[in-house]
Amino acid sequence: MSDKFIKNRLTLIVLISACSVILISMGIRQTFGLFFQVFEENLGVTRTEFGLAIGIQMIFWGMFAPIFGLLADKFGGNKAVLVGFLIFGFGIYTLYTGPNTGIFFQINLGVLVGIALGATAMSVPVSEVGKHFSNKERTLATGIVTAAASVGYFVAPLFTKYSLGNVGWEQTLKYFMYFILFGLIASLFLLPKKQEPILQTKKTQNFIEAMREAFSHKGYILLLGGFFVCGFQITLVGTHIPGYMQDRGLAGWPATIILALIGLFNIVGTLGMGYLGTKYSKKILLSLLYTFRAVIIAIFIFSPPSLGMSIFFGITFGMLWLSTVPPTNGIVAQIFGTKYLSTLFGIVFLSHQVGSFLGAFLGGYFYDLYGSYDYAWYLAIALSGFAALVHLPIDERPIVRSLIPS
Helix, strand or coil, rough: CCCCCCCCCCHHHHHHHHHHHHHHHHHHHHCCHHHHHHHHHCCCCCCCHHHHHHHHHHHHHHHHHHHHHHHHHHHHHHHHHHHHHHHHHHHHHHHCCCCCHHHHHHHHHHHHHHHHHHHHCCCHHHHHHHCCCCCHHHHHHHHHHHHHHHHHHHHHHHHHHHHHHHHHHEEEEEEEEHHHHHHHHHHHCCCCCCCCCCCEEEECCCCHHHHHHHCCHHHHHHHHHHHHHHHHHHHHHHHHHHHHHHHCCCHHHHHHHHHHHHHHHHHHHHHHHHHCCCCCHHHHHHHHHHHHHHHHHHHHHHHCCCHHHHEEEEEEHHHHCCCCCCHHHHHHHHCCCCCCCHHHHHHHHCCCCCCCHHHHHHEEEEEHHCCCCHHHCCCCCCHHHHHHHCCCCCCCCCCCCCCHHH
């Protein structure tokens, strides 16, 4: 594997750096749902306000993903992610030192952390790694990075649940600052690929031309729609599963177990999807994935609540959690190339975050309106059907650009 997959030491360093960055950022992000009760008790935050903060976080995450993606494409992923971790640290610091109530709660957890995630979580680290690998190897490489996020998903909720119960929420957030410092150091090694001198035979594409090309391609628009659904579903689960389990009489550890199992089995799912993406059509894999999500959600919400069903949901949904990322990123790179990959995938990720905003906000809104999360789950199932269909017409073939006139 090392002779063919890892081409050189720089590639290995970048892969390890990206895995470290995404483990920290996505791990911390996965724990916020566990803070709801302490925020409610200590800061007077309602479910709607908490859902709104997470929703704002998703929107700013999405808005700044293509911005940081463009910075990464122009100046290097290491610089973009470094700035992101500085903002991340400031957002977490003000969340426990204050001011942290009312509008400041929305600014700290929503705006600042959201901006930081735009650089540190998913789109930039994954795309920067993708630039170091060929089309054939890319989905496996990005699957490895996404699996690192899954390690964070598994470890972080367990650590956070233990820490909240023993040292409190403020000290737990202080511990997060040390993790962020580690991520900041790791980001320094997210270095750009060394450009080899080649005989230029194709027309050089600028940023405006790349955007025009992408948005005139039907497959790119369909990817935006599909990834929107992914964002809605995973944020609905990540944000509201603690409250949902509490309402079903399974408060405390069952919700933590679900989040931890999602992280653990997402390692299997993302690595498996990364491998399958090297063998089979990525759009077919995505269509099947969203179909399975609908089935699993339906089984979970229509079955009697139990610890066993919680474990079933955590394992099965975990295998599908971030498995969308390697094939989605792979399709973008396969069609358009890697020159503007961080930017183009960042825009796709923006649609994901619009869905995330609605998943976070509507989950809390439906609960406050109807006293139940049922309507949010029904919507998640319907959207799965939509996503399963929209991927099928995508043309995965690379775009052939005009040659320079001789």
